[in-house]
Amino acid sequence: MKITKGKVIGILGGGQLAKMLCEAAKELNYKTLVLDPSEDACARFSADTFIMANYDDKEALKTMAELSSVITYEFENVPTLSLEILKELDAYIPQGNRPLYISQNRIREKTAVAKLGIRTAKFKVVKSQEDLKDAITEIGYPAILKTTAGGYDGKGQWIIRDESDLKEIETGKTECILEEMINFNLEVSCLVVRGVNGDVITFPVGENIHKNGILHMTIVPARIDDELKKEVEQISKKIIENLDFVGPLGIEFFIGKAGEIYFNEMAPRPHNSAHYTTDGCDSSQFHLHIKSICGEKMDLPKLIKNSVMLNVLGEHKKYIENFKDNENEILHIYGKKEWKINRKMGHINFTGNQLNEIIERAESLYLEGK
Known part of the structure; x- marks a missing residue:
């Protein structure tokens, strides 16, 4: 099914991913409606229509179904009950609730992937x-x-x-x-997207560095050989096709000491590690999320600049207060009200030709702020 330009895309959840989805939808000439229970939702002022209501509010969901041509979700913890109510109202939800059902439980997730013959811990x-x-x-x-x-x-x-x-x-x-606990060399991720028209594309593989269990930065291209990158992309396609998912799927993998690839976890939505795509690729993950559910053709995205995505947490506020955007350093702030420790408040995309120099620039930001 192809959604006509100018139609309304309903989004369950109003966090930073919804905010960026709304911005991408606008660039692609669609309107957006966001439903979220928080009056401080990041997407409140990015959406064309905002409904503040609980996810199981039947009247709010009825309004959403009536006003939206297609409905999606921006995070994996949306209650599956919400989708069941929307389906009873004949809403069009191409992703369905199966991606949520599987990804909301780590046992179901690991079991589903292991059944495909893919290595897990x-x-x-x-x-x-x-x-x-x-x-x-x-x-x-x-x-x-x-x-x-x-x-x-x-x-x-x-x-x-x-x-x-x-x-x-x-x-x-x-x-x-x-x-x-896998003894691994590094962690990588791949954002794969499958359209309602059968298109399947992958974004370039990123290398992830965590601090205290939170994603610190993503380096693209990942510092692994090309054969490993191709294998990660092929496994990602195998997962999304065999599980019959539509839309975006962010998948994290461990690369073992001998180059073996282990599936770690996945999320059926835009992914933090793919935020670099907004400034580093010719199409962002948010644009292709919209295209995938609206039945538009998706071209294979290209990396136009080497990139490093650096997360900005609540404790980093002082480091970015005087930050100035330039062509190769772009700050994205989500608009969350309270700057809390370990809370993701935004990210910075660093781009350029020499990957090592970009990594050093990203790391030096916090060092300079001390």
């Missing part, structure tokens, strides 16, 4: 202290325990290096997954 379900002891006996140390639902940027995760760590963890309050 060893994992076990943990619902009790006894389960945890049995799982650690099978998987061994070191391992990482994660809640199966929720949790992000290092939250809801516990590293278990030995028996003393095991004794300090309480289980039974929520379902968890115990994963083997």
